[in-house]
Amino acid sequence: MTAAIAQNGPAAKxxxxxxxxxxxxxxxxxxxxxxxxxxxxxxxxxxxxxxxxTVIVVVGAFQTRDGAFTLANFSKLFxxxxxxxxxxxxxxxxxxxxxxxxxxxxxxxxxxxxAKPNGLMxxxxxxxxxxxxxxxxxxxxxxxIATIGINGIGTMFIKQVTGLTVNPxxxxxxxxxxxxxxxxxxxxxxxxxxPAVDSIRPQWREACESLGGNTVQYWTRVxxxxxxxRFISAFLLLFASAFSAYATAxxxxxxxxILVPLMIQGAMRNEMDPNQQGFAQxxxxxxxxxxxxxxxxxxxxxxxxxxxx
Amino acid sequence: MxxxxxxxxxxxxxxxxxxxxxxxxxxxxxxQSIIKFVILLVTLGFLFIPLFSMLIFTLxxxxxxxxxxxxxxxxxxxxxxxxxADLTVLWQGLGTSLALCVVTVVIxxxxxxxTMVIVHIRxxxxxxxxxWVATLPLTIxxxxxxxxxxxxxxxxxxxxxxxxxxxxxxxxxxxxxPFAFRAIAVGLNSIDVKTLVExxxxxxxxxxKVFFRVIIPNLWQSILxxxxxxxxxxxxEYTVASLLGRMNLQVALYQLGQSNSQISxxxxxxxxxxxxxxxxxxxxxxxxxxxxxEN
Numbered sequence: 001m002t003a004a005i006a007q008n009g010p011a012a013k014x015x016x017x018x019x020x021x022x023x024x025x026x027x028x029x030x031x032x033x034x035x036x037x038x039x040x041x042x043x044x045x046x047x048x049x050x051x052x053x054t055v056i057v058v059v060g061a062f063q064t065r066d067g068a069f070t071l072a073n074f075s076k077l078f079x080x081x082x083x084x085x086x087x088x089x090x091x092x093x094x095x096x097x098x099x100x101x102x103x104x105x106x107x108x109x110x111x112x113x114x115a116k117p118n119g120l121m122x123x124x125x126x127x128x129x130x131x132x133x134x135x136x137x138x139x140x141x142x143x144x145i146a147t148i149g150i151n152g153i154g155t156m157f158i159k160q161v162t163g164l165t166v167n168p169x170x171x172x173x174x175x176x177x178x179x180x181x182x183x184x185x186x187x188x189x190x191x192x193x194x195p196a197v198d199s200i201r202p203q204w205r206e207a208c209e210s211l212g213g214n215t216v217q218y219w220t221r222v223x224x225x226x227x228x229x230r231f232i233s234a235f236l237l238l239f240a241s242a243f244s245a246y247a248t249a250x251x252x253x254x255x256x257x258i259l260v261p262l263m264i265q266g267a268m269r270n271e272m273d274p275n276q277q278g279f280a281q282x283x284x285x286x287x288x289x290x291x292x293x294x295x296x297x298x299x300x301x302x303x304x305x306x307x308x309x
Numbered sequence: 310m311x312x313x314x315x316x317x318x319x320x321x322x323x324x325x326x327x328x329x330x331x332x333x334x335x336x337x338x339x340x341q342s343i344i345k346f347v348i349l350l351v352t353l354g355f356l357f358i359p360l361f362s363m364l365i366f367t368l369x370x371x372x373x374x375x376x377x378x379x380x381x382x383x384x385x386x387x388x389x390x391x392x393x394a395d396l397t398v399l400w401q402g403l404g405t406s407l408a409l410c411v412v413t414v415v416i417x418x419x420x421x422x423x424t425m426v427i428v429h430i431r432x433x434x435x436x437x438x439x440x441w442v443a444t445l446p447l448t449i450x451x452x453x454x455x456x457x458x459x460x461x462x463x464x465x466x467x468x469x470x471x472x473x474x475x476x477x478x479x480x481x482x483x484x485x486x487p488f489a490f491r492a493i494a495v496g497l498n499s500i501d502v503k504t505l506v507e508x509x510x511x512x513x514x515x516x517x518k519v520f521f522r523v524i525i526p527n528l529w530q531s532i533l534x535x536x537x538x539x540x541x542x543x544x545x546e547y548t549v550a551s552l553l554g555r556m557n558l559q560v561a562l563y564q565l566g567q568s569n570s571q572i573s574x575x576x577x578x579x580x581x582x583x584x585x586x587x588x589x590x591x592x593x594x595x596x597x598x599x600x601x602x603e604n
Contacts, residue, residue, distance in 0.1 A: 053457025
């Protein structure tokens, strides 16, 4: 409602002295009101289910039990196990994003260069990728338990062929978690990065060659500098997706809170404990900050990349 | 294994040199196609091994080593007694998730389509604002959102609605918004909405008529793809449901996985297969869109 009144202001001021311009502005004004009325449900809905939860998180992070302002909640952020959860989370996200970005980037290159633009292989891989990139959560945990869990097919295969026993806890170790995360990171990278590789024109390579450049020079001087911003922004998106992933880790580790999302889960379950007051909100707030910084960086890099499009 | 891969590699190489992409010198084609083949083989191998393991896992009992179709029989007959598993939780979760798909898609379409169409015609500034809001859930992860949704849902279930898991749809609409927005925006940008609207308005059509008889028929492909991606997201959702203590397909799969991992792995494979079908359909739709745009 307030916005409607606010819109009223400039329109009324713009209404000049002459009568015809008055009716014009009135018509325009009515149109604006109509537009606003149609968009109202959207904004009202997002205010209730997107803005309100975010505000609850941010306000809750700064509140004591009786609602007074405090910064004390943040002291928990610097406790040893919280810091180590953040370090682990960031480590796992960076490692899985680096592997995902490199492997996914190479795969996109392999799919595009020297292939028909709409070939079967490419369409098949990109369709599978878009499924697997969404394939997070519990099902992904099952897939890896079936592969290298205690009774996994891979575990048995390795034992029969080489006689080695895979450590049954490998999946809940950090390298194991990184491997599991790579499973959705690589397809995600393929989806994000394919359009970037598409934008590389074969003429650039021809131009490079006719000017006497060799393969190494083409890659280091032409292709990589052009792809770099898109690659970095894709890497940042992968980081954000790994950092905020919850379901897979929750299904793999039922008790240990070694990642930030798992710690939030623990804090939410113990909300009645006075020692935990505001802890879930503080953790969630810190996650928003990390992801927001990463997203802003990604937008900034993308803008740079925009110059080449 | 090595034999087949080398024959396949030479096959790929001959095929590549036969089609001779214009940008490559023939001398380089062969070498490049081998590199390409190795990269794709390794990547696809990594992606397919877990899926293959899942399939074997459902067929071979992990402890006794007996091969049987029992988990699949249990799912398709709806009777898990032969494996000592109670499937009621699974059906309950599946039913909830399917209902959630329908309700979420309906709310999402009602909320997004009219809004996006009108701002696309009328106001560039509002369109940018809506884009910003709709893609915001990418920056605010579900695990963060659920911390704030907790109090809201406590209030909703105690004072306004019930604890029925169907009300998760309100949160799910927010989760699918970024994907739905992109799908619909692609459609809006590919047709000239403004001219269509002006033409039909000047021919005397009412706004309602313009919307249902002109805009929707031109946008149906993006509406369909927005719905499909929303269904895929809702079917895979675990975070919000489990932390708010509601039952849906993923929560049921997790619970069942504690007692009978074979059945829940089989069900996961089925859900994945359904996802593949949905997204391949999506690919075909976007392909059709591209073609109709070219013509």
